[in-house]
Every structure is written in C-alpha cells, then in structure tokens.
Amino acid sequence: MSGTIRVPLIEPGSHPELAEVEATIRAERGGEIAVLYQALLNSAPIASGWERMLSAVRNRTQIPADLRELIILRVAVLNRATFEFAAHEPHARKAGVSVDKIAAVRTVPAKTADFTDVERLVLELTDHMTREIEVPDAVMQRVCARFDPRGVVEIVATVAAYNMVSRFLVALNITH
Template sequence: MDEAPSLRVPLVTPGTCPELAPLEQRIRSERGRISLLYQVLLNSAPIAGGWEQMLTAVRNRTGLAADLRELAILRVAVLNGASFEFDAHVPHAERAGISPEKLAAIRRIDAIDPVFGPLERMVLALTDAMTRDVEVPDEVFEPLRAEFDAKGLVELVATVAAYNMVSRFLVALRVSH
C-alpha cells in the first residue's frame, strides 16, 4: 500500500501559541473544534482568521439551500481531487438530505447523473464549469436566473468559488486524513 505524501507545512497544535488563543476560541465557537484544516491555517493568523469568517459566511449565513450547497461542495472536491474535503462534507450532505445514490453519483466526473433533479443538475453544471474552465457559458448560467435572484446567484457562485479555494489549498499542502 502506498503511503500518502506528507503534509507540506507543520500543524499548529491548539493551545501551544498564546497569541493564537483568541482566534482559536473564535474558530471553536463557530466550528465546534479546531480541525486539521485549521491547524494548518493557524500557521498564518491573518489567513486563518479571514478564512474562518469567509467560510462561516458561505456555509452558515447564506440563503442557499443546504442540499444544493453540499452538492456543489462535494462536486468541487471530486473535480479537484480533494478527498479530505469530500469526506469532511459527507456528514453535512447526509444531514441536508442527500441520498446515498446521489453521494455515489457525485463521484462520477464524466457526466452529471440523471439521479439529480433539474435544479441540482443546473447547480452541478455551474460547479463543473467554474471548477474545470473558470468561464461559465451563458447556456449554463442563464437557466439559473429562473431559479435564483441576484442574492442567490451571488451566494451560489461564491460557494463554488470558495470551495475551489478550499480544495486547492488542501491539495497543494497535501492535507489528508
């Protein structure tokens, strides 16, 4: 069995740097714990603090339906090869009502499976375009206008963009289980 490549930066063990205590407390209050991701982020307090605020807003303070949010997050993780992120979001997806069939289908990157409903397919098509090509064709974006107002479109696009940042950070620094 191949050994996973090693993490590219050290972990910051919570409680070992007194100057990080207020930030660690804020992370714990929002997240319930200081995960492996945040132990990496704590190497830079400004990045960790900004990251926590932005990702908390994206995940917990928008009006985007939880199932659509989690489908987009899982799809980004699959497309970018971020297994740590995928595994971290499966419990959130299950709580949001995403079925085991959809969890299996989201892993198939060659096409968007018909197990998904019309709105889910639109969200996944946007996610695929943003993640694979950055540029989103009008034929992918325009159908979403019938489903989301400007606020909803901004929140959906920001979710996909933010989780591309997350997955690319994790993959580049080799954060894994």
C-alpha cells in the first residue's frame, strides 16, 4: 500500500456548499476538522450522516467512556487502523484506561489478565464481531446477562461503527 491518501482532502472552508456540514462537525468535534472528515467531505451526505452516527456512539450512549475507548482501540488494532488507534489513545487515557491495559489491548490475542470481567467480556465480543463477524450464542448470552437491551445495542453498535471507521481509514490509506 502506498503512503498516499487515496482521495483528495477537502480543505475546510474551501467549498461554501459544505459550510453547514463543516459547522456541525466543528461543533461536535471541538472546532477541528480532522483528516478523516476532510476525506468524508468529498460526499456531503456521507460526511453529515457519519457525523450524526458517530457523535451518537461517542457522546450519547450510556457506555462508560473507558469501555467505549477499549472497544475502539481493540477494533483499531484488529483492523490495523493506526490513525484510529493514535486518535483514541489519548481519549482512553483520559477515560482512565491504564497504560498497561492500552498495551495489552494491542496484543493479539489480547492479554486480558489485568482487565475486569466486564472489560474481558466486551473485548471478547469485539474480537468476535471484528474477526469472525458472527458472535457465538454463549458470548451474546453473557453480554445480554450483563447489560440491559439498550446497553447491548449500544455496545454492539459501537463495535460495528468503529469497524466501519477503521475499514474506511485503512481502505483510503489514512494513517496520520
């Protein structure tokens, strides 16, 4: 794979017809339009929908931030999405994920000795969804026993959404 991003990046402010989408991205992301969104801006409907979906996953679920960030980091590792891992490692640390757990999530299989039972369960679900697509009934039964239906949907949606993110990044060679 070459080192070149495979679509042009849209410079924020350079296309007046994108002003509304850019304003939404800036509002949700703290003023910055990252390279991922500069690629997405090649399609205003995709950029807009992406931002709404990912903002819901990042900011409007009941999943504790540390679990969410462990999911995101793990998906990034499994899909070799270096940009995503680098982007979310600071969020994971801010959410209280230890340096040891961040290092452990990088290993395949994950070295889960230091993780709590719920962290191990969420990482196991993440691995199944990302690597095999199908989740064994026994794993889903444990997930459903641990979380209410909203929690199950939110955790599964987080894994699925960040698989989308990481696969988009890898396909378009967005690595920094």
